[in-house]
Amino acid sequence: MSEQIKKFMYINRRAPYGTIYAWESLEVVLIGAAFDQDVSLAFMDDGVYQLIKGQDTSEVDMKNFSPTYQALGDYDVTKLFVEKESLEERGLTLEDLMPLTYEDEDDDWAEKASIRLVSRAELADILEQQDVIFSF
Amino acid sequence: MKFAIQVNEGPYQHQAADSAYQFTKAVLEAGHEIMRVFFYHDGVNNGTSLTTPPQDDRNIVNRWSELGKKHDLDLVVCVAAAQRRGIVDEGEMKRNGKSAQNIADGFRISGLGQLVEAGIQSDRLVVFGD
Amino acid sequence: MSTLHTVNKSPFEKSSMESCLAYAKAGSSVLLYEDGIYGAIKGTTVAEKVTAKNGVNFYVLGPDLKARGVSEDKVVDGIEIVDYAKFVTLAAENDKVQAWV
Numbered sequence: 133m134s135e136q137i138k139k140f141m142y143i144n145r146r147a148p149y150g151t152i153y154a155w156e157s158l159e160v161v162l163i164g165a166a167f168d169q170d171v172s173l174a175f176m177d178d179g180v181y182q183l184i185k186g187q188d189t190s191e192v193d194m195k196n197f198s199p200t201y202q203a204l205g206d207y208d209v210t211k212l213f214v215e216k217e218s219l220e221e222r223g224l225t226l227e228d229l230m231p232l233t234y235e236d237e238d239d240d241w242a243e244k245a246s247i248r249l250v251s252r253a254e255l256a257d258i259l260e261q262q263d264v265i266f267s268f
Numbered sequence: 269m270k271f272a273i274q275v276n277e278g279p280y281q282h283q284a285a286d287s288a289y290q291f292t293k294a295v296l297e298a299g300h301e302i303m304r305v306f307f308y309h310d311g312v313n314n315g316t317s318l319t320t321p322p323q324d325d326r327n328i329v330n331r332w333s334e335l336g337k338k339h340d341l342d343l344v345v346c347v348a349a350a351q352r353r354g355i356v357d358e359g360e361m362k363r364n365g366k367s368a369q370n371i372a373d374g375f376r377i378s379g380l381g382q383l384v385e386a387g388i389q390s391d392r393l394v395v396f397g398d
Numbered sequence: 399m400s401t402l403h404t405v406n407k408s409p410f411e412k413s414s415m416e417s418c419l420a421y422a423k424a425g426s427s428v429l430l431y432e433d434g435i436y437g438a439i440k441g442t443t444v445a446e447k448v449t450a451k452n453g454v455n456f457y458v459l460g461p462d463l464k465a466r467g468v469s470e471d472k473v474v475d476g477i478e479i480v481d482y483a484k485f486v487t488l489a490a491e492n493d494k495v496q497a498w499v
Contacts, residue, residue: 138388143496145417153276156309156349163380167388177417256421259496260399264387267395267497268276268309269490276499283432284406284499290461294482300490392489397406397499 138263140169144179146268148197149189154182155197157268162200165207172262173204174255176215180222183214183229183247198230205234210246217252271295272390273305274383276397278313279328280321285314288396289331296339304342304386305332307375308349309397315345315375316355329372336374343375344382400425402492406432406499409444414498416447421496424453427488429480431459435468438477445474459485 142161148154164171175183182201189196204212212232219225232246250258259265273292277284288305295302307314319329336343345355356364357371371377387393403422409415415430415437422428430438437444438458448456456477463470463479470479480488489495 140384140387145414145498153309159348160308160380160383164384164387166381167384169384169388177413252420256423259421260401260423263494264393265395265401265494265496266274266383266387266393267397267499271489287406287432290482291485294486298483298486298490300486392495394404394489394495395497395499397497 138169139261140164140171140264140266141259141262142171142173142266142268144173144175144182144268145177147178147181148187149192149194153268154179155195157266158197158200160266160268161204161209162207165204165209171209172211172213172258173209174213174215174259176218176252176255180214180218180224180229183212183232184224185228185230201230201232205232205246208234210234210236210244211248212246213248213250213255213258215252215255216249219249269300269392270303270390271300272303272386272393274386274393274395274397275305275307275311275314276309276395278310279319281310282398284396284398285311285328286326289328289335291394291396292341293335296335302339302341303390304344304382306383306386307343307345308380308383310349310353311397312345312350312353312355315343315350315372316370317372318370319372333372333374341374345371345375345377346383347377347379350377399493400427400491402426402488402495403428404495404497405430405434405437406497408433408436410436415444418498419447419451422451422454427455427457427492429457429459429485429488430477431462431485435459435462435466438463438474439468439472440474448474449476457484457488
């Protein structure tokens with residue numbers, strides 16, 4: 133049982149900074165990366181705000197953890213599903229998000245986008261295939 | 269069946285801590301196994317021995333300790349979340365030069381890997397939060 | 399794979415129930431508990447959203463109804479009132495649990 137690879141999905145539905153959920157959730161993803169599971173992240177509802185570029189916390193004296201998303205690729209966390217409808221509802225497009233990438237070792241280390249824009253229906257199908265859902 | 273429970277909220281502020289306890293008890297009564305209860309975010313406050321509710325209210329911390337003792341439960345408080353919120357065991361007290369420890373009976377402090385491992389080894393992960 | 403979705407927030411305060419309903423597929427189950435029980439009450443503006451969702455099994459946690467003074471006859475027809483033992487059964491019967499916290 134412990135040897136099998138499970139499909140892990142980390143659900144992000146909360147905005148950053150207002151509460152600590154987004155940051156502490158990311159800490160689990162970083163630790164979890166060492167366990168060699170099949171990891172995905174989903175960003176829906178206010179969770180899409182976590183990926184907005186240009187975050188600057190200098191005047192609120194909080195830790196800006198947004199650079200950590202860029203490091204996820206180095207941890208082999210390369211599937212960040214962003215729900216299209218949640219972006220649209222908030223007047224956002226992919227252009228508003230950080231350009232997160234990873235190097236694909238199976239494709240001569242080609243640089244690829246980690247963010248995968250999916251519809252709500254597509255994300256529902258992806259969630260259906262998961263073994264474990266982490267919510268924070 | 270093996271269940272793992274994740275508790276994201278502290279006692280009294282949110283019902284999540286109560287719901288998680290009632291669910292855990294029901295899992296055990298149904299004859300299933302609880303492989304771990306993992307306390308994260310403000311949920312780490314379920315594991316402080318300093319909690320002193322009024323006499324006519326439930327003692328959420330003691331309730332966990334008692335259930336843990338009865339069923340030999342693995343009650344794990346996340347170390348990073350706990351340190352942020354001022355919950356330390358003897359080891360963490362010494363390591364961080366603090367004057368006291370306050371981990372409640374039956375709880376242990378450990379890393380986030382314990383949550384990930386619970387996700388891998390359990391048949392069901394059930395999350396209680398805000 | 400079937401999923402047990404759990405919703406613990408009032409649909410009048412948070413969007414978690416709405417999001418859950420958008421994601422719950424036919425054959426899955428939705429359990430309303432804690433303040434989520436307010437989504438299970440007849441005659442509200444959200445009740446019809448629940449009843450309009452075909453192929454999803456709805457449950458509401460009895461102890462949380464009772465605690466809030468909501469009598470069982472106020473619960474929307476077709477939503478089954480369950481206890482904690484049934485909550486456990488639902489979690490076991492489905493392949494996984496997704497908490498809409």
